Amino acid sequence: MPKSYPAPARFPVTVDVVALTVSEDVLNVLLITRLIKPFRGALALPGGFVLAGEDLVTAAGRELAEETGVEQIPGHLEQLGSYGPKGRDPRGDVLTVAHLLLAPNFPVLSAGSDAEHAAWYPVSQVLEGVLKLAFDHERILADALERARSKLEYSPLGVAFCGEEFTIAQLRAVYEAVWGTRLDPRNFHRKATGTPGFLEDTGRMTTGDAGRPAALFRLAEAARPLTGQPTRAVLNPPLMRPRD
């Protein structure tokens, strides 16, 4: 007998974004202060409803742009995962598709007083429970963090946190902030510069900083993530974070 299809339930679908950046050696996440119920006044991930005829990543980018006042969001945006319609919003079943943005530190516009206010907060503050997030956003943040941490191991996405050009030390600071560990500068330098197809020397150097000037690198052409393709396993063998 043909299956009797229940009336195809329709769900409100939102996109949320875990936007991460490294600022002054600290990993930060972009949060907004909610102006409407539920969780009014609480901190939450930026996000909003998907519009008809819109794609998921597109919606995520649009919401991010709207809520930060930044037109062109820099960095690498990818889908993280979906969080089931059941029991995550007191108003009813809402499906949310979480996204992950790895971005260089960009300033968010401190919007007018009655718009939702977006700002960067240290991730550690959330993990330690100093800051509480609305809905199931703490779990989403935890998943995003784990995704980011593992991506740094085998993909070139660590550079998404840096500007167009960066030093090895800046890249190392990214790894240290995301992983929450210290890495030996000499060994990191060897791995970063010694991995074929990862970094390209721009020929230029930093000036004005303390200490010896550092060479500026950019992501090698071959390591650029192809849109739609899975991020390539450029770091092979991977650059593993220290365990234990």
Add this chain to the structure above:
Amino acid sequence: MPKSYPAPARFPVTVDVVALTVSEDVLNVLLITRLIKPFRGALALPGGFVLAGEDLVTAAGRELAEETGVEQIPGHLEQLGSYGPKGRDPRGDVLTVAHLLLAPNFPVLSAGSDAEHAAWYPVSQVLEGVLKLAFDHERILADALERARSKLEYSPLGVAFCGEEFTIAQLRAVYEAVWGTRLDPRNFHRKATGTPGFLEDTGRMTTGDAGRPAALFRLAEAARPLTGQPTRAVLNPPLMRPRD
């Protein structure tokens, strides 16, 4: 000014499942023959609508059970990713949350003639274009395959393709089928048995097969995936698939 929320669009939400298994050294995927339009008569991934009050993985498991006639689906089921409402179904915007099942080979009930018929097909047949899939299911399958391949590298999920107890050679056959490569039996044996916390010797042996009897192993307690937790990186350093 407060953002003017457009009427929260609601979308039909489906779950699809890429169910993979290894049978006779060949990687297979579970496909159904569609009985209704669109793509009537074509092959597609099993799946269906999410019901109100249902979670995503739950829905995926339910649909799988319904369409195979198997009550308790074995193996490891996890979310793969979501595929945007835009332009993937000629009937309109439908959001689908794809899932991945890694399972030992289980027989699907050849249901009555007018139910959707589910069966295992070699993945290679789809990749080579011999079999065409409905909707964007070929892309979903490709993503699932990549996910499965990379999971075998660092997680213990290869054993999800095996029964409760298995030999090293059976596990190696899984790796070879999923990765599409040959692996040196001696080196694989060394890595599999030499990784602490991965496998447990049951003390029992195979009998009746050709060649020397093999020891039977099971997944070590410490490597069991905790539900809700990210699958653990038991294989550390990872067991990398050969590149090039």
Add this chain to the structure above:
DNA sequence: TCGATTTATTGTCAAGGTGACGATAACTAC
């Protein structure tokens, strides 16, 4: 101007993991 300090970069060395492959062990098939 001259160390002192800071950071970048190049090496060195031992330990551990991997790929390639030899050698046995312990069965089944005939």
Add this chain to the structure above:
DNA sequence: GTAGTTATCGTCACCTTGACAATAAATCGA
């Protein structure tokens, strides 16, 4: 029994990594 097959144990050269010495090239402070 003998041949064939598969499992398991070893060996060895090579590569990568972690720990750490040494040098290079700037800024900073007096």
